[in-house]
Amino acid sequence: MYERSLPRHFARSARPARPRARVWLPEVASPVDPSVLWRRVGQFVVDVLASALLPGAAMFLFVLLPTHPDGSIRSGPLTATITVGVLLVALAILFWYWVLRPAEHDGRTWGMQMFGIRVVDVSGGRAGRRQLGIRWLLLCVDAFALGAVGLAAVLTSERRQRVGDRVAGTVVVRGRGPGLN
Template identity: 80%
Template sequence: MYERSLPQRYARTARPIGTGARVWLPAVERPVATSVLGRRLGQFVLDVLASALLPGTAMFLFVLLPTHPDGSIRSGPLTAAITAGVVAVALGILFWYWVLRPAEHDGRTWGMQAFGIRVVDVSGGRAGRRQLGIRWLLLPVDTFALGAVGLVAVLTDERRRRIGDRVARTLVVRGRGPGLD
């Protein structure tokens, strides 16, 4: 009944979003939309540089450590406090870059914006903070051995998902604007 009100290109692939729902969404089963391996590699390099430089500024706090003229540190507890502060600031910056910022910018980091890709839920909707957080937590697994683990995962998955994407139930697709391009 509701299929008739859909554009013709969605009429055959439409699916309800819930039981008894009156809203229909197009099925997202396009393998072409997720074949963005070259873009993902470029995005990854750009994002690694950006996410390394941001916490690197927090490391500047180590320069402020009070030292003796011979270079030894004056206070052990002060060093421990500053180290904990630097780690907390660095993790906060990384959390903002990989989770909070993409959640507010249509699933895109700066690298993803530059290369015209974004993270979406497997249903094609906007990826949530929880999903982005899971992807971020599994990023060290995917980048193990200079990214070989993630690359093998992407090459062996039909939807081109790395391990973080598989667990978080997300896809990386082409798309610059708010809708799928």
């Protein structure tokens, strides 16, 4: 890998450049680089597991529900309150995992760190919180049918972008460059 200027097709869709750190972009021999593609598949599996386990911990709040000896719930309003609380905690955890943490860790979730990839802006700079938030919101589209929609989008995209990447203006690249580890 080496630093290079972006091809014209990248510059067309890029927003005006902001002062950001340059990243090391891979040389793409073919539209579908197997190295990044398989890394993304592995990263998806790791991140889905982490995304399920972290909010799953919030489910322990349901232990607080008051129940009768037969197991039925005693209080409807209290149950509704605890349910809303659990959903808010789960959403906050997911927002942290998919948006805030990558924004502070060079565009990487735990799965991306394991597989050596990162999310960057199409102009080559760091992806912002807004872009990461858009990717996260559209993850439900990309993860549909066990990730088949996202995989199809990556396979048909010139820049190996899933739907969330296309809308957010980001691209996933191999992320081990000098000064960016």
